[in-house]
Amino acid sequence: MPPRFDPSTRAMSQEPTQERASDRYNARAVEPRWQKIWKERGVFRTRNDDPRPKFYVLEMFPYPSGRIHIGHGRNYVMGDVLARYKRMAGFNVLHPMGWDAFGLPAENAAIERRVHPKEWTYENIATMREQLQLLGLSLDWDREIATCDPSYYVEQQRIFLDFLDNGLAYRKESEVNWDPVDNTVLANEQVIDGRGWRSGAVVERRKLSQWFFRITAFAQELLDAIDTLDRWPDKVRLMQRNWIGRSEGLEVLFEFARGEAPAGADAVKVYTTRPDTLYGASFLALSPDHPLTRDLAGKNQALAAFVAECKKGGTSAEEIETQEKLGFDTGLKVVHPLDDKRTVPVFVANFVLMDYGTGAIFGCPAHDQRDLDFARKYALPVVPVVLPPDTDAGAFAIGDVAYDGDGTLINSGFLDGMSVPDAKEAVARRLERFRVGGEPQGTRKVNFRLRDWGISRQRYWGCPIPVIHCESCGPVGVPRADLPVLLPEDVTFDRPGNPLDRAKAWREVACPKCGKPARRETDTMDTFVDSSWYFLRYASDNAQQPLDKAAVGHWLPVDQYIGGIEHAILHLLYSRFFTRALKACGRIDLEEPFAGLFTQGMIVHETYKDQDGKWLFPEEVKVLGTGKAVKIDDGTPVAVSPPEKMSKSKRNVVAPEAVADTYGVDCARWFMLSDTPPERDSEWTQGGIEGAWRFVQRIWRLVNEAIELGAPAAANRPDAFGEPALALRRAAHALAAQVADDVERLRFNVAVAHVYEFTNAFASAVAAARGAAPVPADLAYALREAAEIAVLVISPMTPHLAEECWATLGHEGLVAEAGWPRVDAALLRRDTVTLPIQINGKKRDDIVVPREATTAEVEEAVLQLESVRKALDGRAPKRIIVVPQRIVNVVA
RNA sequence: GCGGGCGUGGCGGAACUGGUAGACGCAGCGGACUCAAAAUCCGCCGUCCUCACGGAUAUGUCGGUUCGAGUCCGACCGCCCGCACCA
DSSP: OOOOOOHHHHHHTSOGGGOOGGGSOOHHHHHHHHHHHHHHTTTTOOOTTOOSOEEEEEEOOOOOOSOOOGGGHHHHHHHHHHHHHHHHTTOEEEOOOEEOOOSHHHHHHHHHHOOOHHHHHHHHHHHHHHHHHHTTOOOOGGGOEETTSHHHHHHHHHHHHHHHHTTOEEEEEEEEEEETTTTEEEOGGGEETTEETTTOOBOEEEEEEEEEEOGGGGHHHHHHHGGGOTBSOHHHHHHHHHHHOEEEEEEEEEEBOTTTOOTTOSEEEEEESOGGGGGGOOEEEEOTTSHHHHHHHHHOHHHHHHHHHHHBSOSSHHHHHHSOOOEEEEEEEEEETTEEEEEEEEEEETTOOTTSTTSEEEEOGGGOHHHHHHHHHTTOOOOOOEEOTTOOTTTOOOOSSOOOSOOEEOSOGGGTTOBHHHHHHHHHHHHHHOEETTEESEEEEEEESOOOEEOEEOOSSSOBOOEEEETTTEEEEOOGGGOOOOOOSOOOOSSSSOHHHHOHHHHEEEOTTTOSEEEEOOOEEOHHHHTTSHHHHTTOOOTTOSSOHHHHHHHOSBSEEEEEGGGTTHHHHHHHHHHHHHHHTTSOOOSOSBSBEEEEOOEEEEEEEOTTSOEEOGGGEEEEETTEEEETTTOOEEEEEEEEEOOGGGTOOOOHHHHHHHTOHHHHHHHHHSSSOTTSOEEOOHHHHHHHHHHHHHHHHHHHHHHHHSOOTTOOOOSOOOTTHHHHHHHHHHHHHHHHHHHHTTOHHHHHHHHHHHHHHHHHHHHHHHHSSSOOHHHHHHHHHHHHHHHHHHTTTSHHHHHHHHHHTTOSSOGGGSOOOOOOHHHHOOSEEEEEEEETTEEEEEEEEETTOOHHHHHHHHHHOHHHHHHHTTSOOSEEEEETTTEEEEEO
C-alpha cells in the first residue's frame, strides 16, 4: 500500500507537549461516537402521526451495484443537508432510503461469476448500506426497502392486476434487439455498433408479443400538468414536453394510381404536420414494418431482402435515424390528393418508423432535411413550395439544406400566396370534403410521439408478471389470493436465454379459470416499474400495507426529489403516469408525485495511466502540479487525463472509507458541497479535500477560543453593543439568514461561501478579543452567540463536527434536535447605504446616504461630489438615473 | 439525425428580478513566527499603462437593444448530455 497523506498523523507528530487536547479535532474518534448516539436515540426515525408540518426529502434510490465510491455520495449528502435543515426549521421530515435491486447487472454477475443474483444483490446491499451509514446521513432506516423483496413486489403484482382490470395493461407485438447467436434479447446498451456485446453477432430486430402499460391514455394530461411543476428545472420540463411530442396534423389518404392498387389496399394513409407542403410531395415512403410493405415483400424477393437489411442494426431511434437513408422503389404510384393528374412513386424507406403516425409519410424534399437527403440519393424532384420572407421566387433554390421556416406558398395551385398556417388550414378543409372509398380523404389528427410503455423483459431478475397463459382462456391474471408469484430460486445461468423459460416446475401450472394445464408468463417487469412507485411505499410504515392511501395522502407529493439528469425523462414520466394510473384504479388520491425536483451533477476525477498504459488509482499517484505526475512507488511518469465520471474501470475512484479514515466524513461532506454549483459536475481533488480539512480544524479552533474568551453559557445580554461586538453580531445573524435561504434554494456552494465569509469575520473578532484584556462584556457575549449560531448553521453540512462543538459549548441536547437560530431582523437592517456613482455608465465614486433618502436628496448629494462636478465641468447633466438603494448613473 | 444544456482570472466559481464583474475557495507570490520545517497568522494576486494617485481594458466571437449588458435579442464558434431493453 503506498503511503497516503494523513493530516492527523502528521499533525500528531509535532510538538505534542505544547498542545491541549482541544487544539485538534479528531474526526476519526468523534464521528462514530455521534453516529452511535443518533442511532441509539432514534433521532431520525419518522412517525406518521407527528403533528408538525411534513416535509418529504427523497434522493433517487441506488442500484446496488457493489460498492459505492465518493461520487455516489453527492446527492445523498445534498438531500441530507436539506433534511437536517428542515428538521431544524420545525418540520416532520421523511427521509428514507432503499434499493433499486432488480436488474441486468445481477444476471451478468450470475453468468460471469456463477453467483446467484439474489445472493449477489443482498451482499451488495449490505456493503452499500454500511457505506451510506458511514456518511452520517439522517435517514430513517426503519423504512428501508428493496424492490427485489417479495414484500415489495407482491404489491407491484397487485398493481399490475389493477392495471389489467382497468385496461391500462395489455399485450401487443413489438420489436426487440435479437442476438441470433446467444438466442437472447439485448438491451440497447448491449448493442455495440449493431452487434451483440457478448457474441459479436449482428443484431436483428425481431417481433415478440409483449406487455404494455397504456401511458398514452394520459398523454394530454401528462403534458398539460407539466405547466404546474413550477419547482422543476425548466430543462426537464422541456425535455418531457418534447418526449410526449404532441403535434397537430392531418392524416391524408393517397389513392393508388388506376390499375396499380395491390390486393387489399386502395390507398395509403399518411400522417403529416405539414399539409401546406403537399404540392411539394415527390415521393411516398412506407416503413419496412408497414403491413403493406409486408404484403408486397411476400411477392417481391428484392423487397424482402431490402426489408431484412433494414432489420439489421439496433432498435434505438439514434441508430435508425443516423443510418444512411435507404429506400426501395416499389414501382407503385399513388395519385396526388390535390392534383389527380400527378402521381408520386411509393418507396419503402428505412427511416420511417412504424410506431409514429401511420407508418407512412409523404416526402417533401424542399422543406424536410431527411426527405431532401433521400430525394438527392434517388434523384427525385425537389420543388420548393414555401418561399422564405423577403426572398425572390426566381432566385430561390434548394441546395443541400431544406428550408423548414415560415414563408409564402408558391408552386402550389390554389395555395399560392398563402401563409404557412393558412395553407395548412386550407388543405385540411379541402381534403376533409374529398372522399376516398366513403372516408374523408383528410382527417385532422392530434398525434403524440409518446408510445405505450413496453414493460416485458425476457429476463430472470425482475418482478414476475402475474399472468397465466391458458390454451382456452388466453392470458389470465393470477388470483390475488395466490400472490405473490415468487421468483423460483433453483435456476441456472449456464445457458443463454431466460432461466424462467427452463424452470419447468415453476412454469407449469393449472389455469385459474378452467383448471386445464397452462403456463406462467415468463417475462418479468422492466425495472422502471419498480422505481415508479417506491416513493409511495416509503409513506407507509406498515409492511402489510405497502401502498397505504392515507399515508400517501399525508406524505406525498415528495417536497424535494434529488437525482441525476439521466432520469429526466423516463423514470420521472413513468412515475407521473403511475400516480395517475393508480388514482384511476382508486388506489391513491394523487396526480403529481414530485412537487420539487433537483438534478445534481456528477463527481468527476482525473484519470491516470502509467507508462504501460495501465490505469492507476489516485492513491498510487503523486501529482506534481502543472499537469505532471509520477507513480509513488517507482517515480516513473504518469499520464494525466482530464476529469471524467468516476468509474471502476478507469480506477479514478475514491473510496468513502479512505476519506473518512484520513480526513473524516464531515470533510468529505463539506467538500462535496463546496465550490461547484450542485447541478454541475464537480471535480474531486486532493487540494479540495485538504481545504475542507483546514476549514473543519479552523472551526474547531475558533469555537474553542470563543468559549475561552467569550461569555459563559447563560450570560445575560448586555444592553448596548459597540463595534466590533455589533459587527460580529450582524455577521452571525446575517449568516443564519443567508444560509437558510441558500439551503432552501439548494445553492450549497453559495452557503459554503457564506460560511467562509463569516468565518473570516469571526476569526478577526476572536483575534481582537485575544488582544484585549479583559474582553469587554459586549464582545464576550457576541463571541459566544456567534459560536453558537455558527455551529447550528454548519450542522446540516458537517453534523459530527457540529455535535462535538455543541457539546463543548456546554449543551446537553443534540444539534440534530436543535432549532435553527432565530434571526434578529433589527441586526440585518442598516441605516445607511453605500451607492456606487456612475458617470456615463462607468463607476467613478461612492456615496453614503441614509437608507430612506429620496431620489431628490440623492441627486443633490451626487451633484456636490467632486468627481461629478469635475466630469460635468460646469454643464448641467443630461440625465440622472437614481435606482433607490442600488446605484446612481449620471449622464453627462 | 432529432432534442436539450453550458462557455466569467492559472483553477472551481460568485454576481437577487438589467445596476460597483471577479465574493468565497484552490493554486501561486511576499512577509511574520521557528534553529529549521509543518501548522498558523498577515499582505498581494484578471490583463495592459503608471513610481504612485489613477486610468484603459475585460465575462467564447461578432453585432443589436438600453442611461447602464456576464445577465435581454440575433448570428457564429467551441464543449457536453439524452434519444424509449442501463439504471
